[in-house]
Amino acid sequence: MLGSRMPRSRVLLGSAAALGVLALGAAAVTTGSAQAVPAAPAAAAATTHRILFDNTKQETAGNADWIISTSQPDPLGQDSTPSAETDWTGALSSWGVALQKAGGYSLKTLPSGQTITYGNTSNAQDLSNFDTFVLPEPNVKLTTAEKTAVMTFVQNGGGLFLISDHNNSDRNNDGCDSPCVINDLLTTNSVDSTDPFGFSVDLLDISTDTPKAITSTTDPVLNGPFGKVTGSIIADGTTFTLKPTDNANVKGLLYRTGYSGNTGAFFATSTFGSGRVAIWGDTSPADDGTGQSGNTLYDGWNDTRGTNAALALNATAWLAGSGTTTTTPPPTTPPPSGSCTAGQLLANTGFESGSTSWTATSGVITNSSSEAAHGGSYKAWLDGNGVATTDTLSQSVAIPAGCAATLSFWLHIDTAETGTTVWDSLTAQVLNSSGTVLSTLATYSNANAATGYTQRSFSLSAYAGQTVTIKFTGVEGTKLQTSFVVDDAALNVS
Secondary structure, eight states: OOOOOOOOOOOOOOOHHHHHOOOOOOSOEEOSSSSEEOOOOOOOTTOOEEEEEEOSSOTTSTTOOOOSOSSOSOGGGTOSSOOSGGGSOSTTHHHHHHHHHHSSEEEEEEOTTOOOOSSOTTOTTOGGGOSEEEEESOOSOOOHHHHHHHHHHHHTTOEEEEEOOOTTOOTTOSSOOHHHHHHHHHHSOSSOOSOTTSEEEOOOOEEEEOOEEOOOSSOTTTEETTEEOOBOOEEEEOOEEEOTTTOTTOEEEEEOTTOOTTSOEEEEEEEETTEEEEEESOSGGGOBSOOSTTOOOOBOTTOTTSOHHHHHHHHHHHHHTTGGGSOOOOSSOOOOTTSSOOEEOOSSTTOTTTTTTOEEOTTSEEOOTTSOOSSSSOEEEEEOSSSOEEEEEEEEEEOOTTOOEEEEEEEEEEESOOSSOOOSEEEEEEEOTTSOEEEEEEEEEGGGOOSSOEEEEEEOGGGTTSEEEEEEEEEEOSSSOEEEEEEEEEEEEO
16 A cells, blocks of 8 residues: 655656666677677776676587687687687677677686686686676586575676576486576575576477567667667577566566567566676577587577677676676675574564664654554554655674575565656665675665565675674655565574
8 A cells, every 4th residue: 555654856766777788889890790780889988897608507518609709718819809700719709709899898708617606716707706697508507506606696786697598408418408507596596596586487499489679768778888679589499487576677678479578578687686687588699600610500690680789788788787896795605504503683573662673764663554564563664755765774683603694574665656767765785884885685666566565585694704784775756655664574594
């Protein structure tokens, strides 16, 4: 229900478009084929977007050749000034060459035989050294540690670009193809296995189609620095089922012919924590038709039935966000199991004792009947005034060393706003004892409004051995209320 606690002029807090795209690159970039990659605007000074392409999960098995260059980890070792797709060897070389020529990008490959890590200072290709990680049709399941690394990387601000292929595309015959690998990452990781991105890979083999983009003049992937995206192609691929009740930020951008809404999405984006995610349903659109000898490839990059180059490049730009400031490595590696006394650490979790143990803006902790509690009578109600307001709610807690820790809370958002423009926001953050933000776990807005409560959970295992502050900050503009209602918070350790 709407629980407004008064007319106000709008204060724009930042749409997805404002968050997504930076000015990149210089003149028009051409590939070794006839089609030209759309030009990007002039490069932003001193901005480097660090992109890591994976080659540890059998990305070159069978006829696949999903690499930007055979020179690994550094493609510049093959050609330091590439001008055509054939200057680097790999079916994704057009993608890599286009980014290299655009300027403002540093590209690396995680070579076969290595391990995906996050927070390992001895690994030059550790995810903490990059803004975006590209997993192009992985054919081997990630290990438990690798799944933790990838999910924590995204949660702390990294960009993840997943590319799936069709069902039964097991190129290395190990019993698990890319739909299997990706769905396993989303459902059996130690950070959040409750559909964290709001999508799953459909077990389909769609032989051919020309998916079309949704109508949008503001989406940063469809309207990015490398041009307008209108469509793509499927040459044996799959689609995705979207679940906005699990993640309100999931969004289908291109759909299989005859599909819309939560089914048949061929390209989708989402967020997790303070990071971003994109997923594509076929490797053929990114394939430039050239690669290592003996592979049977398909030139989808230059297929005129779609704007595949613009889609790949715009998505990379959006995922990289603000470049070298995007990710923050964890302060510690995840603690070992078996050395922690299990328990729940927060005090007054349901606010039934009023403001006890919590620091909050006056009036935030309330038993007002205008907004229902998730349990009991009290809850924390941030904003909802219909005037410019900043409300905060916080509690400090010591997480014992050797513990795995998970923060959870129930959140309800209602609003008088309409549309998807972000006017009002709530951020959930972890701060150290000096008040420095260690991580922005998530940002919610009026665009995420929904009936009822949804439980949100985040791993805080990286902060074991520290005293941290869990802080919620609600910022409301000056017209039309948005209420962010938090209840039944918990910090469980084990």
